[in-house]
Amino acid sequence: MDDEAFGSNPGAWPLPGAATPEDLWLRAVAAAGQGRYACAHSDLDALMRSRPDGRLGSLAQSTRASFLRQLGWHDRARPLDGAAWARSGGTGEAGADALIGLAADALGVGRFAASQRALERAAELVAASPCARLPIRLAWVSAELAMARGEGTALAHAERAVHLADAAASVRHRVKSRVVLAAAHCAAGDLDAARREGDRALAETGEHGLVPLRWAVASLLVGIGSAEYSPAQVTDIRDVCAETVIRRGGVWRSR
Known part of the structure; x- marks a missing residue:
């Protein structure tokens, strides 16, 4: 698996x-x-x-919280990430995952200072863990927080995520890192680079069946345009992905 x-x-x-x-x-x-x-x-x-042990029970809670965030329910994700933190004992892979999740939850509801504090605490656990995906997740949320704050460090965080993901085994993490990079270029005002990265991510999400990420990058390209696809094509991809998620059991906050 x-x-x-x-x-x-x-x-x-x-x-x-x-x-x-x-x-x-x-x-x-x-x-x-x-x-x-x-x-x-x-x-x-x-x-x-x-009745899983603390680590696995914590990861299960963090994972369920991530589903809610992907669908826009950051407020509902927070209690699950809090439960994940409690189960983790505040250590290791599970503790880092829970803190990164809490940072993303806070970011999603505009609590930027709380998000920054959680990321700073998470960074200590990430540095002590051999788990390759944790630094990538930390870079994603760091980039997203910088974008939300209008800070110029967003692009550096996104580029770090791409660099780390390119050296890792996970195709999904590589593709999501490209999505985050496209968003960071957009936030920096470099729309040509944002379209280039977005179009690449749109193709890769389709190739690998990554429907939620495909919806996310299509949503970005609907706003800024694509160099490879027509506006109608990008809109259709976004809408088909949204409907596919609903058929597969997802409930969008905006719907």
Whole structure:
């Protein structure tokens, strides 16, 4: 399941069966990357019924919170990330994931100072962890916070995410890093670079079946235009992705 959740095959479907609680978590991560939220929640429900240890229980809560954020429910994600932090014991991979999630939750509701504090605390745990995805996630949220604040550091954070992701195994993390970079270029006023990165990400999300990320980058390109696709094509891609997420169990906040 590592290859589907954090490797080279994020679009695989159907997913392999789960032999362990860890497999249930990995299945949920992989399914959500495809926008299959009903399947992902089902696997997390089964995981929690197995009475997981603190780390895995924390990761399950953080993962469920990430689903809510992807659909616009940052306020509902926060209690889950708080529960994840409590379960983590404030250490390791799970603790870092929970703090990064709390930073993203705060950012999503405009609590920028709280987001910055959570990122600073997370950075200490990330630096002490061998988990390759954590520095990438930290760079994503750091870039997003800088964009929200109108700070010029957003592009540097996004470029760091791309650099780290290019050296990692996860296709999904590489593609999302391109989406964040496109947004950072847009925020910096370089629309040609934003279109270039956005068009690349749009193609890659389609190739790998990453429906939520495809919706996100199409939404960006609807606003700034695409060098490769017509306005009608980009709008259609965005709308088809939104409907696909609904069919697969997602509930958009804006709908």
